[in-house]
Amino acid sequence: MKYDIIADNIIQWLKAYSKKSKTDGFVIGISGGIDSALTSTLCASTGLPTICIDMPIMQNKNEVNRASSHIKWLQKKFNNVVHKSIDLNDVFNSFKNTVEQKNDHNNFLSLANSRSRLRMTTLYYFAGINRCLVAGTGNKVEDFGIGFYTKYGDGGVDISPIADLNKTDVFEISKILGVLDEIIKAKPTDGLWDDGRTDEDQIGATYKELEWAMQQKDLNKKLIDFKGREKEVFQILKKFNKQNLHKMNPIPIYKVPEILK
Helix, strand or coil: CCHHHHHHHHHHHHHHHHHHCCCCEEEEECCCCHHHHHHHHHHHCCCCCEEEEECCCCCCHHHHHHHHHHHHHHHHHCCCEEEEECCCHHHHHHHHHHCCCCCCHHHHHHHHHHHHHHHHHHHHHHHHHHCEEEECCCCHHHHHHHCCCCCCCCCCCCECCCCCCCHHHHHHHHHHCCCCHHHHHCCCCCCCCCCCCCHHHHHCCCHHHHHHHHHHHHCCCCHHHCCHHHHHHHHHHHHHHHHCHHHHCCCCCCCCCHHHC
16 A cells, blocks of 8 residues: 555545535544544644643553653644643543442443543534634544444544554554654553553454454455454454444434335
8 A cells, every 4th residue: 555645645535524514624533543643633733723632541551651652742843833732631520420330230321421522512512612623533443443432432533544554554654743652652542541552452353363364254255254263353253343333323313214204
């Protein structure tokens, strides 16, 4: 792939979309991970106002430090980057102590997703007062392969610059654009859990394996076509894809039959 040309095309596409939508720039949540690092770099490269917001909620210290380092790097490189740090710990704890809690997996998962939705609300607040677009940080594997994002959380965005890029592509373009090595080498994580679990811990497969499985799915391959680890990975992709289709498909709408109108 011609990564340098792709990067430039995305930058021009972002500029054109902002102009068409009559907005002034972009708001991006910075997690300390590779996806938000690349997205924010692409947005900043447009020359338009780019608001980078870190929103810690009981965040792993390493993630917080990487986010801070990336934003400092961006501000040295671009004079259109603004940084805001919004501590959401008190907001989250207040929410957690208000709702009914159960000591089970569904409760823990719901609270994890609530973190993402609080961040989405924060991003849209700053987008609203600054006439900006909320830029999504999801890549192709997450958004269209396994649905690895929170519905109306990090999935709630105005524009998705890297959603047609595999994770491999994200890393390659990040290297070309000079994203910090510490971020490129960090293990991907959604940062929604107190135990610091990585994406691979949650999914059971690497992004490279999932990219392979997506290719096989596009070729209409079936589970019976594989054995061993390949079969296991293909099964993981199929499982996540099936259970998360409600995120990737349009919201179901009841249509009133003509005879009843």
